Amino acid sequence: xxxxxxxxxxxxxxxxxxxxxxxxxxxxxxxxxxxxxxxxxxxxxxxxxxxxxxxxxxxxxxxxxxxxxxxxxxxxxxxxxxxxxxxxxxxxxxxxxxxxxxxxxxxxxxxxxxxxxxxxxxxxxxxxxxxxxxxxxxxxxxxxxxxxxxxxxxxxxxxxxxxxxxxxxxxxxxxxxxxxxxxxxxxxxxxxxxxxxxxxxxxxxxxxxxxxxxxxxxxxxxxxxxxxxxxxxxxxxxxxxxxxxxxxxxxxxxxxxxxxxxxxxxxxxxxxxxxxxxxxxxxxxxxxxxxxxxxxxxxxxxxxxxxxxxxxxxxxxxxxxxxxxxxxxxxxxxxxxxxxxxxxxx
Amino acid sequence: xxxxxxxxxxxxxxxxxxxxxxxxxxxxxxxxxxxxxxxxxxxxxxxxxxxxxxxxxxxxxxxxxxxxxxxxxxxxxxxxxxxxxxxxxxxxxxxxxxxxxxxxxxxxxxxxxxxxxxxxxxxxxxxxxxxxxxxxxxxxxxxxxxxxxxxxxxxxxxxxxxxxxxxxxxxxxxxxxxxxxxxxxxxxxxxxxxxxxxxxxxxxxxxxxxxxxxxxxxxxxxxxxxxxxxxxxxxxxxxxxxxxxxxxxxxxxxxxxxxxxxxxxxxxxxxxxxxxxxxxxxxxxxxxxxxxxxxxxxxxxxxxxxxxxxxxxxxxxxxxxxxxxxxxxxxxxxxxxxxxxxxxxx
Numbered sequence: 001x002x003x004x005x006x007x008x009x010x011x012x013x014x015x016x017x018x019x020x021x022x023x024x025x026x027x028x029x030x031x032x033x034x035x036x037x038x039x040x041x042x043x044x045x046x047x048x049x050x051x052x053x054x055x056x057x058x059x060x061x062x063x064x065x066x067x068x069x070x071x072x073x074x075x076x077x078x079x080x081x082x083x084x085x086x087x088x089x090x091x092x093x094x095x096x097x098x099x100x101x102x103x104x105x106x107x108x109x110x111x112x113x114x115x116x117x118x119x120x121x122x123x124x125x126x127x128x129x130x131x132x133x134x135x136x137x138x139x140x141x142x143x144x145x146x147x148x149x150x151x152x153x154x155x156x157x158x159x160x161x162x163x164x165x166x167x168x169x170x171x172x173x174x175x176x177x178x179x180x181x182x183x184x185x186x187x188x189x190x191x192x193x194x195x196x197x198x199x200x201x202x203x204x205x206x207x208x209x210x211x212x213x214x215x216x217x218x219x220x221x222x223x224x225x226x227x228x229x230x231x232x233x234x235x236x237x238x239x240x241x242x243x244x245x246x247x248x249x250x251x252x253x254x255x256x257x258x259x260x261x262x263x264x265x266x267x268x269x270x271x272x273x274x275x276x277x278x279x280x281x282x283x284x285x286x287x288x289x290x291x292x293x294x295x296x297x298x299x300x301x302x303x304x305x306x307x308x309x310x311x312x313x314x315x316x317x318x319x320x321x322x323x324x325x326x327x328x329x330x331x332x333x334x335x336x337x338x339x340x341x342x343x344x345x346x
Numbered sequence: 347x348x349x350x351x352x353x354x355x356x357x358x359x360x361x362x363x364x365x366x367x368x369x370x371x372x373x374x375x376x377x378x379x380x381x382x383x384x385x386x387x388x389x390x391x392x393x394x395x396x397x398x399x400x401x402x403x404x405x406x407x408x409x410x411x412x413x414x415x416x417x418x419x420x421x422x423x424x425x426x427x428x429x430x431x432x433x434x435x436x437x438x439x440x441x442x443x444x445x446x447x448x449x450x451x452x453x454x455x456x457x458x459x460x461x462x463x464x465x466x467x468x469x470x471x472x473x474x475x476x477x478x479x480x481x482x483x484x485x486x487x488x489x490x491x492x493x494x495x496x497x498x499x500x501x502x503x504x505x506x507x508x509x510x511x512x513x514x515x516x517x518x519x520x521x522x523x524x525x526x527x528x529x530x531x532x533x534x535x536x537x538x539x540x541x542x543x544x545x546x547x548x549x550x551x552x553x554x555x556x557x558x559x560x561x562x563x564x565x566x567x568x569x570x571x572x573x574x575x576x577x578x579x580x581x582x583x584x585x586x587x588x589x590x591x592x593x594x595x596x597x598x599x600x601x602x603x604x605x606x607x608x609x610x611x612x613x614x615x616x617x618x619x620x621x622x623x624x625x626x627x628x629x630x631x632x633x634x635x636x637x638x639x640x641x642x643x644x645x646x647x648x649x650x651x652x653x654x655x656x657x658x659x660x661x662x663x664x665x666x667x668x669x670x671x672x673x674x675x676x677x678x679x680x681x682x683x684x685x686x687x688x689x690x691x692x
Contacts, residue, residue, distance in 0.1 A: 248596075250596030270564070
């Protein structure tokens with residue numbers, strides 16, 4: 001049996017235990033708000049090259065752990081490595097975000113197969129192995145992927161922004177959309193399973209674009225594919241806890257929590273803890289949900305905000321996190337203060 | 347007593363009556379999806395000039411009524427006439443949207459006063475009077491304004507897009523934000539009261555940016571100013587029904603419906619009717635919420651979508667509408683089909 005000291009508090013919380021103080025990690029904890037990350041990023045030509053370099057990706061993951069006593073490390077990668085591995089052209093415009101050759105406008109959608117995509121993604125699994133070898137046993141290692149619909153919207157529209165075009169395509173080309181989602185479910189399941197095999201203790205599904213969908217589309221584009229993904233992961237022998245993060249799901253959040261098979265629910269900035277607790281199955285671990293802008297603002301409002309989050313999630317298993325990714329204009333000093341407050345709150 | 351024929355079905359629904367078929371109007375029903383609007387728009391140099399021309403604004407309002415048997419007309423104007431009238435520089439970039447000289451970055455915020463703003467807005471009230479004189483008695487006339495926070499975010503950021511900067515400013519400059527919201531509450535109340543005096547039967551408050559706010563900010567930036575606006579309107583003698591449309595409010599929607607004093611609740615595209623009904627006070631009229639993309643898609647999915655909306659809102663007073671504004675790429679033919687289905691659904 002493992003030494004209890006070696007079991008990450010994150011995994012205990014994911015197992016349904018109320019841990020005090022709660023485990024903490026931060027979405028995008030490795031990233032542009034850290035000067036050492038910006039320096040490191042300059043060593044690769046493109047962002048995708050960076051993601052596919054096991055050495056650089058590993059170093060990026062370790063950087064925030066050197067600064068802050070976080071309870072988890074998360075793989076450094078991007079949700080769009082999947083379309084890239086499936087043969088769609090993907091690139092990143094500095095300061096603007098990802099761009100893809102949009103499927104909308106193409107008469108036929110042609111993709112590579114899952115097997116080859118997983119081979120292409122082997123540097124990701126190599127990074128995961130390296131990270132596992134370099135972090136303490138009590139730091140949990142998180143793998144991740146995008147939710148099928150979120151990845152599909154990027155593939156369809158070629159960029160972020162409003163999702164009108166993707167939604168319209170779901171109405172106009174239903175069988176092609178269903179086929180795309182099936183491909184993404186299978187490829188994502190294999191990708192996540194490979195991450196777990198390479199050392200991930202748990203995984204997060206980022207459904208960053210769960211917002212704006214009428215119920216019928218939420219069922220078809222989010223609930224069904226996510227349930228299929230979770231069940232495929234279990235069929236592949238993955239027993240690791242799965243955190244689902246349906247950002248912007250609003251009134252649909254409860255159904256996501258109850259019907260997809262996820263282990264824990266990521267709560268976005270705008271959703272009150274009480275609502276999430278009431279909508280989720282009893283004792284489901286909840287993760288979140290400090291406003292990332294408080295980590296930019298700092299000072300007393302940050303401190304009040306952190307204490308408020310600790311307080312409102314206190315009535316069940318909780319993993320402290322932001323309600324969305326940390327922004328590049330946040331400061332390491334504010335992150336340091338935030339972690340100190342959480343750790344001192346027992 | 348008014349001839350019952352002359353009482354708009356919209357006003358009956360706003361009075362809590364379940365009308366079958368439900369009254370229908372469409373957010374942005376006068377606008378770019380109509381070729382005759384695009385022609386008319388060319389007659390003014392700028393979009394604001396267009397809004398401030400009683401003749402052009404009136405004609406724009408009448409255009410959709412000539413095509414479709416809609417139950418309401420809505421003033422043609424913009425929520426940003428208020429910052430314009432308060433002295434902030436406002437302009438519109440064709441195909442992109444509004445731009446303002448952003449308050450963020452300015453050390454001191456200086457505005458004109460409410461009295462002068464209302465004088466400056468007199469062409470709007472003149473348009474309202476003209477419209478009233480030219481529409482049938484059984485067509486309700488709707489006035490409108492933006493919610494204080496939605497207008498404030500434009501004023502702060504100078505444009506649409508994510509609201510991170512506005513939210514951060516709410517943390518960092520709280521007393522200035524509160525002063526700005528107070529000014530907007532008073533000016534908006536006077537603006538709406540003047541519209542009602544000029545002939546509006548009811549009004550809608552567009553809180554288009556109710557999304558993304560943690561509960562504490564939702565209380566401070568949306569609930570409190572909206573409640574103040576409604577109560578100021580009542581103090582000014584306005585008895586007209588008030589439709590509140592808190593787009594993206596998600597889990598906060600119930601509190602908006604229950605705590606602001608609004609008469610009816612506009613339901614956005616993603617919120618299920620059952621959730622809205624359960625969260626709103628008993629028998630509150632609900633308005634919405636067809637996906638605007640269905641009016642682009644057309645055909646069978648449009649028909650199914652319309653019938654679904656009619657069906658799920660059937661258990662209480664309902665006003666048929668979209669869940670967000672109609673988009674420029676919708677077609678008049680699809681609007682025609684939509685109205686026909688609604689009208690034939692009794």
